[in-house]
Amino acid sequence: MPASRREHLLDTAIDLFSEQGYRATGIDTILAKAGVAKMTLYNHFKSKDELILAALRRVDERTRAHFAEEISRRGATPEDRLRAVFDDLERWFADPAFNGCLFIKAAADYPDARDPIHALAAEHKRLIRQFLEGLAREAAARDPAGLAQQLQLLFDGATVQAQVCGGTEAALQARTAAETLIQAAIRPLPQS
Amino acid sequence: MPASRREHLLDTAIDLFSEQGYRATGIDTILAKAGVAKMTLYNHFKSKDELILAALRRVDERTRAHFAEEISRRGATPEDRLRAVFDDLERWFADPAFNGCLFIKAAADYPDARDPIHALAAEHKRLIRQFLEGLAREAAARDPAGLAQQLQLLFDGATVQAQVCGGTEAALQARTAAETLIQAAIRPLPQS
DNA sequence: TGATAAATAGACAGACCTGTCTGTATATCA
DNA sequence: TGATATACAGACAGGTCTGTCTATTTATCA
Structure with a gap:
């Protein structure tokens, strides 16, 4: 079957x-x-570790494909696409199957950075950041790499907080904070 | 000895x-x-779990005491005290003994929220948020609870990113983003 | 049909884990 | 000195884990 x-x-x-x-x-x-x-x-x-690696590769591909598709479907402008990243968060946290980020947990369970499992987790985070950086660049952010990393801080922070403390409020605050950071990174400098 | x-x-x-x-x-x-x-x-x-609980309680107390002392020593104004929370981050990440947040990792290793170990981790995060909320209230933020949670997202996000990807750059971006969020939460509304 | 590949159940070795027990040594204090 | 509490080393039981092996059954496809 x-x-x-x-x-x-x-x-x-x-x-x-x-x-x-x-x-x-x-x-x-x-x-x-x-x-x-x-x-x-x-x-x-070959081994349990190989199974874990294959599982993580599968989740990595799925996640990035979902990101790319959902975001380009939803956001009309590049700026909207950056916002859209945070619109799915609440639904994700509310899912009974939600249990935190598999890559963050992998890096915690295999703390040695040279371990292939840890390395794969780091690579996943890097690819997501790269994706955000592309969106930030299209949105004409002054410092695309900086904005991308700032938004990832919010994203991972929210994921962790939802996993540790439960609830979905972290998603809302992440969305609000993201809006503030996007505005500050794109609009003309406030005082100069 | x-x-x-x-x-x-x-x-x-x-x-x-x-x-x-x-x-x-x-x-x-x-x-x-x-x-x-x-x-x-x-x-x-009594058991390994009791040892873990006692260890986490010790770290919780130490961390909160360190926060309270360091921050009140450094920050002149309430606003500066909020900023000071992020000034220690880079040094923490650069410490060779740094290995991520013990509470985040505890919640990951004991995923059942009813497990006393997981519950203690959640309580620690709640107490830190409460502490931040106090600082935000003194700094006359419009929504102290909201700002506190937003800053905690940055804090935990940076901790996770330093653990997974290594390096200390997350600390700098967290500091920068915190500045933006604090400004936006305290200064008069930008357009109204 | 018959041949080849893939999946099955289940035993097994060897390692590691927690927690208990025993018997001995050391420290503290009256 | 003697009495009591604490720490010691190390064996041990009972369980779990990964990974290997065997012998049997089920699919696949010519």
Whole structure:
């Protein structure tokens, strides 16, 4: 029934890693939930770490595709597209399956920066920042890289706060703060 | 030689939890580094979870005391005290022992919000926000609670970004963005 | 149909983990 | 000195984890 055992394993793993964490999720738990034999997993992936890496690559691709599509669909002007980044946040936090950012948690579970898992998490954040920088440049921000990083601070901060404290209020404040930062970065300098 | 075995155990545990994570750090590792017998640990703490809770309480108290002292020492005006919150960030990130926020990582390692460890992490974030709200109120912000949360988004976002991507640039952008948000929250409304 | 590939269940080794127990040594204080 | 509390080293039980292996069954496709 599953399109491919490999993809089904990845989706199951993503769910469990998100819910319980990487180290806390045993191989056997993934196998039981997916209804797949152990050797099938080890035929598709060399090790648990390779499974984690493949799962994260999948989430990275999905996330960036979703970003690109949703944002270009919603925002009429480049400025609106920057704002649109924060419009999905509240719905995301309200989703019962929300459990924080998989990449932030990966970097926490594998703290050594040389670990391929940690490195992949860092690369994902870099790609998102790059995407924001493109939007900021189109919107004629004075310092596109700076605005992109500032907005990412709000984005990640909100994600963390929703995960730690629960609730969705962080999304609203992030949206409000983003508006302020965008205005300040695009409009003519206030006093000079 | 150590003042008290209990405190020495806590300090050692904090170092290792910060470096490797909670689940990834075994009791035996803590004991070996602290040079303490296993029964001594279990005489002072009922379980590993109790040790984690005690360690987090210690860090919570230290952090809030440091905040209160450093900020009131540095900032002349209430507005300066809000800024001062972000002045320490860069030094913190540059510290070789920096490994992200212990509370964010605790909430990630113990994702169930009913878990006492997760609950303690959430409470810590709440207390920090409360502290910021007090400063924002003294600074005559229009919406002290809102500004406090916005600044916390920057703070946590920067902490996460420094942990995941390394480097200290997040501190600078957080400082810059904080300035913009403070200005916008305190000065008269720009257009009305 | 028959041959080849893929998936199954489940046992297993070896490592690691938490928490308990024992018996001995050391420190504190009357 | 003697009595009491604390710390010690280290073995141990019972559990979990990853990854390997085997032997059997199910798909696939010519």
